[in-house]
Amino acid sequence: xxxxxxxxxxxxxxxxxxxxxxxxxxxxxxxxxxxxxxxxxxxxxxxxxxxxxxxxxxxxxxxxxxxxxxxxxxxxxxxxxxxxxxxxxxxxxxxxxxxxxxxxxxxxxxxxxxxxxxxxxxxxxxxxxxxxxxxxxxxxxxxxxxxxxxxxxxxxxxxxxxx
Numbered sequence: 594x595x596x597x598x599x600x601x602x603x604x605x606x607x608x609x610x611x612x613x614x615x616x617x618x619x620x621x622x623x624x625x626x627x628x629x630x631x632x633x634x635x636x637x638x639x640x641x642x643x644x645x646x647x648x649x650x651x652x653x654x655x656x657x658x659x660x661x662x663x664x665x666x667x668x669x670x671x672x673x674x675x676x677x678x679x680x681x682x683x684x685x686x687x688x689x690x691x692x693x694x695x696x697x698x699x700x701x702x703x704x705x706x707x708x709x710x711x712x713x714x715x716x717x718x719x720x721x722x723x724x725x726x727x728x729x730x731x732x733x734x735x736x737x738x739x740x741x742x743x744x745x746x747x748x749x750x751x752x753x754x755x756x
Contacts, residue, residue: 624651629668632656634683646673647680654685654722654741659750662735666726666752676730683724683737732756 627634627650634656638649648669652661666681673679724737732754739748749756 627665627668630661630664632661634665641673645678645680647682648673649682649684651684651687657683657685657722657724657737657741659737659739659748662724662726662737663750663752666728666733666735669726670728675728678730679726679728681726683726685722 624635624637627636632652634650634652636648636650638647640647662683665683669681670679722738722741724735726735727733733752734749734754734756735752736747736749738744738746740746
């Protein structure tokens, strides 16, 4: 069992259990694995609204590479096909799925409901790994940090169209 799979099991128990405090406000789906990839990526939030697919997932920081994000975009584009746009937010912060389960904060913004000490901790941690993939009618691209953990510099890879 991979480290991320073990974390997923624990998070499903802690964050999504019907008796957990956070779940009293809203029921969130359990974490689900993205299939067809040679690394672990777990979806913790899906929104299939009228105008786009919004997907949030968690990966191990060392797995957020150009090759993996490119493959992830390809696999998820098959699962969530056009013409609706697709937005995929990749985080490596274990707090994000728990926040989503509790309805607190967002994928990358701690939000005003998050405890002040946690907001302070996040501000002190300057370097973090994350990625973003988008597919729209005019463009398909992704962004990630190729220099993690050295700095926060982001690289944009355009797969189709112009930004």
